[in-house]
Amino acid sequence: MTATLEMVRMLISAQMLTTAFLAALLWALHVQLRRQEVNRWWVWAWTLTALFLTAGRLAMAFPAGWSIAKGVVVLLATISGFLAAPTLVFGTVSLRSPGTITRRVAVPWLGSAVALGALSFGASLVWSAEPLTSFSIRNGPRTFVLAAALFFCARVFFQRLRVTRSWAALMTGACCLIYGVNQSVYTAAQIAQLFGSASGSPQGVGRAALMWSARFLYVDVVMTCGICLGMVLLLVEEYQRSERALAESTRTRREVAEQNTALQLEIRYREEIEQELRASEDRYRDLVENSEDLLCTHDLEGRILSVNAAPARILGYEVDELLNVPARSLLAPDVREKFDEYLRKIRRDGVAEGIVKVTAKNGESRLWAFRSTLRTDGVATPIVRGMGRDVTDQHRAARLLRQSQERQEAILRALPDWLFLTTGDGLLLDCRAKDSRYLVMQPHEFIGRKVEDVLPNDLAVRLVNCFKEALRSDQPASLEYSISIGDAPRFYEVRSVRSDQSRVLSLVRDVTDQKLAEQRVRDLQEELAHASRVTAIGTLTGSLAHEINQPLTAVQTNAFVALKLLDAPAPNVGAVREALTDILSDNRRIDDVLRRLRGLLRKERRDYAPVDVNAIVSDVLTLARSNFIERRITIDVRLGSNLPAVLGDRVQLQQVVLNLLMNAADALDGMDAEDRSVTVETAATGSQVSVSVSDRGAGISDAAFARMFDPFFTTKGDGMGLGLSICRAIIDAHGGQISATRNPDRGLTCSFVLDSMVPSSAVAAPHASVVGLRPGSASLADRVDA
Amino acid sequence: MSEGSSTALAPTVCVVDDDCSVRIALERLFRGVGWTVKGFGSAEEFLKHEPLDCACLVADVHLGKMSGLELQAVLGARGDAPAMILTSGLAEEEMEIEALRLGAIAFFPKPFDASALLDAVSRALAPTAR
Numbered sequence: 001m002t003a004t005l006e007m008v009r010m011l012i013s014a015q016m017l018t019t020a021f022l023a024a025l026l027w028a029l030h031v032q033l034r035r036q037e038v039n040r041w042w043v044w045a046w047t048l049t050a051l052f053l054t055a056g057r058l059a060m061a062f063p064a065g066w067s068i069a070k071g072v073v074v075l076l077a078t079i080s081g082f083l084a085a086p087t088l089v090f091g092t093v094s095l096r097s098p099g100t101i102t103r104r105v106a107v108p109w110l111g112s113a114v115a116l117g118a119l120s121f122g123a124s125l126v127w128s129a130e131p132l133t134s135f136s137i138r139n140g141p142r143t144f145v146l147a148a149a150l151f152f153c154a155r156v157f158f159q160r161l162r163v164t165r166s167w168a169a170l171m172t173g174a175c176c177l178i179y180g181v182n183q184s185v186y187t188a189a190q191i192a193q194l195f196g197s198a199s200g201s202p203q204g205v206g207r208a209a210l211m212w213s214a215r216f217l218y219v220d221v222v223m224t225c226g227i228c229l230g231m232v233l234l235l236v237e238e239y240q241r242s243e244r245a246l247a248e249s250t251r252t253r254r255e256v257a258e259q260n261t262a263l264q265l266e267i268r269y270r271e272e273i274e275q276e277l278r279a280s281e282d283r284y285r286d287l288v289e290n291s292e293d294l295l296c297t298h299d300l301e302g303r304i305l306s307v308n309a310a311p312a313r314i315l316g317y318e319v320d321e322l323l324n325v326p327a328r329s330l331l332a333p334d335v336r337e338k339f340d341e342y343l344r345k346i347r348r349d350g351v352a353e354g355i356v357k358v359t360a361k362n363g364e365s366r367l368w369a370f371r372s373t374l375r376t377d378g379v380a381t382p383i384v385r386g387m388g389r390d391v392t393d394q395h396r397a398a399r400l401l402r403q404s405q406e407r408q409e410a411i412l413r414a415l416p417d418w419l420f421l422t423t424g425d426g427l428l429l430d431c432r433a434k435d436s437r438y439l440v441m442q443p444h445e446f447i448g449r450k451v452e453d454v455l456p457n458d459l460a461v462r463l464v465n466c467f468k469e470a471l472r473s474d475q476p477a478s479l480e481y482s483i484s485i486g487d488a489p490r491f492y493e494v495r496s497v498r499s500d501q502s503r504v505l506s507l508v509r510d511v512t513d514q515k516l517a518e519q520r521v522r523d524l525q526e527e528l529a530h531a532s533r534v535t536a537i538g539t540l541t542g543s544l545a546h547e548i549n550q551p552l553t554a555v556q557t558n559a560f561v562a563l564k565l566l567d568a569p570a571p572n573v574g575a576v577r578e579a580l581t582d583i584l585s586d587n588r589r590i591d592d593v594l595r596r597l598r599g600l601l602r603k604e605r606r607d608y609a610p611v612d613v614n615a616i617v618s619d620v621l622t623l624a625r626s627n628f629i630e631r632r633i634t635i636d637v638r639l640g641s642n643l644p645a646v647l648g649d650r651v652q653l654q655q656v657v658l659n660l661l662m663n664a665a666d667a668l669d670g671m672d673a674e675d676r677s678v679t680v681e682t683a684a685t686g687s688q689v690s691v692s693v694s695d696r697g698a699g700i701s702d703a704a705f706a707r708m709f710d711p712f713f714t715t716k717g718d719g720m721g722l723g724l725s726i727c728r729a730i731i732d733a734h735g736g737q738i739s740a741t742r743n744p745d746r747g748l749t750c751s752f753v754l755d756s757m758v759p760s761s762a763v764a765a766p767h768a769s770v771v772g773l774r775p776g777s778a779s780l781a782d783r784v785d786a
Numbered sequence: 787m788s789e790g791s792s793t794a795l796a797p798t799v800c801v802v803d804d805d806c807s808v809r810i811a812l813e814r815l816f817r818g819v820g821w822t823v824k825g826f827g828s829a830e831e832f833l834k835h836e837p838l839d840c841a842c843l844v845a846d847v848h849l850g851k852m853s854g855l856e857l858q859a860v861l862g863a864r865g866d867a868p869a870m871i872l873t874s875g876l877a878e879e880e881m882e883i884e885a886l887r888l889g890a891i892a893f894f895p896k897p898f899d900a901s902a903l904l905d906a907v908s909r910a911l912a913p914t915a916r
Contacts, residue, residue: 546848546875550805552897553875557811560900561818579814586807629804629848630876673851 009060011217015224016053022228023047029232033239037098041091042231045084049224052080066128074138075121081142082117085149086110092153095234096160116141132193140190143183150180157230168237172230179223182216294368294388300343302327305383311368314390316361332357332365342372346384350374355391366392418508421499424471426451426464429503438485438510459483463494467504470496480511491515525729532726533600533655536662543626547593551586558583596623599651600658610645610757611653613682613689620657621680624665633665633676640683644756648734656727656738660693660750663723666716667697667747675746684756688736692751699748708740727752797841797911798822800868802832802857804849805875808896812844815900816907829857840868842910844903847874847881855881858888869910873898 023046030039055077062070086109090101124138157173160166189212288295288308296307304327312319315330322330328339335357345352353371360366370388412419412432418439421430427450431443440446440454452460459481469477479494490512499505537544562579565571596619617639628635657680664678675696682691700708700715707713711725724738731738736754743749799816801823803809809825816823822839826832829845829852843861845854852860854872861867872885875896882893892906 542876542878546896549875549896550808553873554805554807554811556897557808557815557900557903561811561814564818575814575818579811582807582811589807626848626875632851632853 005060008214008217009057011221012053012057012060015217015221016050016057018221018225019046019053019228020050022225022232023050025232026228026235029235033235036094036235036238037101038091038094038238039235041087041094041101042235045087045091046228048080048084048087052077052084055080064131066125071125074124075118078121078124078138078142079114079117081139082113082120082145083110085142085145086113088146089149089152091231092156095238096156113145116145136190136193140187140194143186143190147180147183147187150176150183153227154180157234160234164237166234166237168230168233172227172234175223175226175230179220179227182219182223185216292389294370294386294390296327296386297383298327298386299381299383300347302339302343310390311388314360314366315358330358332359346372346374366390367395415507416509418510420506420508422451422467422504422506423502424464424468424504426460426467428454438490440483440485455483466494466496467506470504470506471498471502474498482515528722529652529655529726529730530601532659532722533651536655536658536723537597537600537623539662540623540627543628543630544593544597544623546626546630547623548590551589554586555583555590558586593622600654602651607649608647609650611648611650612645613643613653613691613754614639616650616653617657617680617682617691620654620661624658624661627662628665628678631665631668631676632673633668633678635661636677636679638679638681640681643682643684643689644687646689646734646754647757648754649730652730653734656730656752657691657693659723659727660691663750664693664695664697664748667695667699671697685753687756688753689756690751690753692749694743694747694749696743696745696747699742699746705740705742705748709738724750798824798837798839799907799911800832800837800840800843801825802827802829802843802845802849802854803873804828804846808846812903815904816844819904819908821907821911828852829854829860832857833860842869842871842907843867844871844873844907847872847885848876855884855888858885858890862889871903871906871910873903 023043026039026043026046030036030043033039055073059070059073059077062073086106090106090109093100120138120141124134127134127137154173154176157169157176160169161173291308292310294308294311294314296311297305299305304323304325307319307322309319312322315322317325328336331339342352351371351373353369355367355369358366358368367390368388369391370386372384372386374382374384376382413434416434418434419430419432420428422428428446428448431447433439433443436442446454450460451463454460455463462479462481466477466479476495476497478496480491481494482489482491484490490510491514493509493511494506495509496504496506558579562576562583565576565579599619600623617637621635621637625635661678661680668676668678677696679694680691681694682689684690699705704713704715709724709728711722713725728738731752731754734754736752738750738752740748740750799821801809801812801816803812803825804827806827809827813823813825824835824837824840826835828850830850832843832845845857847854849857854874858867858870858872861870867889870885870888870890871892871894872890873894873896874881882895885893891910892903894903894906
């Protein structure tokens, strides 16, 4: 018994010492290791345990029986013992989840522990007579509470072991478990002791149990050491982890910072690249979008993958619309089946090109020249790059040009003319002659030579002038010439136009046939005019006879008288001279009439010369006078003074005047004597000379008036109807106008106007009196002797 | 060459012709044989200045307004017409027939033989013929 107590004392002392040492160690750690919450509780736990053990050991030193001092020491031991359990739990809980143990949590527990300690102490005092019972009452709850705390700690440490695989946790947990079991055994022993003492019987059982369990006090020492050591190690471990975490965090932070810098650099670099890419892409996009070329991609099935604006615009689609349309359907229906061939060729050769006909949305056909290439690199599925150009307009232009050229060729083939291409100074560059029979020489002989080396010099000069004129202006220059081919003259008409800056295109037309035909027409006209004149004079025959018979009569009579006078014994010479003088005069009269008649009957070519209109009228009146006398028509002649000369053919103009006079006279047939008069008037009006003949006849119908200048139109029973039409032809040929007007009262006035040669005439009418007519004379019968 | 040289006994011959030279030639012809001659340019002039002793009138058919035939008709209607001889530059048969029908003693188409005319006028002037 005493030996056991001694051993217990020794063990308690050892436990006390180790616990104090460990408490001191923990305190040191606590100071060193940043005063962690867990550490603080554990420090307190082991300090209280050390205090409990110290106080317990002290109490054992007191003699049996109670004293105040012993009571204080026991109370101290009891309360310390009770407080050790919650602080131990607090430390462990803090280890598991720091910050859980606040003051509000801690105070009630600690208070409860103190209260429980005090209560145990009080109870033990009650049973102080029974030292063992008193001890058990005092110590039993404490060991129970401690065991519970240790089990809780063991559980937490084992949990930690599962998480961290820490040897310290394993050791601590195991020590806690064993220590807890040990304490549980104490508790059980003390309860048994209590029940034993309570039943009063075998006191020895409880005591024996107590004694038995005291043998395991060394386990307490070991376990306390293990737990404390484990806790130290755990703290160190915790510290190391936190140090590691700190270092890790610092490193991480540094790395993060470094990475951040690198990242920012990277980002900036990327941004620059991206910007460049964007600019580049923008450039290319702009290029593609705004390209007039047709750009697209499609897959090998013919699905359009991308397309630029140009084809969409041409086809009348939106770009998005085109992306939903199979490429095949864009082709013109008649070439659609070739699309497969195209795809096959692309697949086989990697390239296809050509011209394709496509159909726009509005049905219009367009032609596209395209070149498609296959791309297999860098893409998941092969795509076809199509590039093209709308060549519809070029094709149309080319076709039109071809047609135009063909048409030109056709025109040139159809042209009977010769075509010459020359320089402005007459170098012959090219010639196209459908019929080269009449060319001076064959084209191959004169191409490359100058006009003057080929044609007569004077003609060459005229031609070169014509070329130069054509070159100078936009207007064609023309020229007519004749040249002898063989022994017959041929006539040509040249029309030159500027072909370009330095060359002249000349059309040379053979107008020989035309010229000959014109000549024939002129001849026929002359013939006709002559025939008409002869006819007109035929109607005058009687009057003309009268005109000649009168002077003939005078001549004959005078000659008879002269002869008679000479028969007299003393001829009256003066009288004879008088008679002979008259004979001469009358002969001149006859000659005059005959001359004019001959002039009218003359059949000669048109001969334009300056003529005096008054003289023409007078000549005609000379011839027609007798006719008018015979028909008892008075003629009123009003010749204008100072008429300018006109350029004309005297005979033809006489014919016109005669015709108008005869028509006027015819219009008077059947009229009363007082209306039987014709007025002939000449006048100068501005730059023209007019001749008018008016009658006072019955006039003609509207229909006849409208047609009076038409050929073969006549109101006379015996007329051919050619007189006035010939008059008009003659006046037209003179560049004048002939017209008829109705007189206000009655009859018609026929007149013609001719351009004068000189506005105010130099050619006056010096022989207005040749025919012995006085302007304004009432009648031809009133002849004035010259 | 005016009527001033004519004798009172000689009969007067009148010439009406609008052609000056013919009239002058005829006047000269008749005066040459000693007759008194008076010349007129138109029928109207003759009627106005008709001499009372006009024994023979030689007139052209084609005159101005009044023709020789009309003059003949006027004189014929009067009853004391002188003997009339008509001439014409336009010899037409109808004209001659008309003249003779109206009482002309002769018709001479121009140009005529001067002696034949003289004979005709002489016959007209012969008292027997009257």
